[in-house]
Amino acid sequence: MKNRITASVIFYFKGEKINSSLEIDLDALMNSKAELPDLYPLLAQSIGLNLHSYEFEMMLAEPIYFKRAIGIVADHLVDGQFDFEAFKSAWREQQALKILQIIALKHMGIDDIDEVPGLKAALLEAYIGER
Numbered sequence: 001m002k003n004r005i006t007a008s009v010i011f012y013f014k015g016e017k018i019n020s021s022l023e024i025d026l027d028a029l030m031n032s033k034a035e036l037p038d039l040y041p042l043l044a045q046s047i048g049l050n051l052h053s054y055e056f057e058m059m060l061a062e063p064i065y066f067k068r069a070i071g072i073v074a075d076h077l078v079d080g081q082f083d084f085e086a087f088k089s090a091w092r093e094q095q096a097l098k099i100l101q102i103i104a105l106k107h108m109g110i111d112d113i114d115e116v117p118g119l120k121a122a123l124l125e126a127y128i129g130e131r
Contacts, residue, residue: 004025004069005026005066005068005069005077005082006022007021007039007066008021008043008064008066009043010062011061018047018055018059020043022046026087027091034088036084040059040060044059065080072091093124096127096128100113100120100123103123104119104123
């Protein structure tokens with residue numbers, strides 16, 4: 001399953017409500033640099049704001065909130081706040097478990113490491129200990 005989330009900011013400029021949203025592909029982000037970029041410039045660019053404008057300064061005064069979480073990222077979104085560090089840890093564990101499942105199938109003939117008590121924890125501990 002893909003991991004996606006939408007970052008949004010709403011602000012007012014000259015009495016006009018301005019809303020900017022940006023969908024983030026967290027799998028691509030994790031596979032590249034594993035850090036959440038500064039979202040304000042990206043949100044500004046998505047609606048054509050100049051980064052040196054007063055409108056952009058007004059945007060910076062408002063918090064970014066998150067919504068529409070898909071995948072394991074949904075477990076790390078609470079009331080519009082996204083815990084990226086917790087997501088990053090869970091994502092890395094999920095990636096490790098995919099590898100460990102392949103190993104368990106190849107060497108032990110086990111289709112699901114959750115079916116054998118303690119196997120998942122043991123393999124994960126061994127895998128993380130090797131890193």
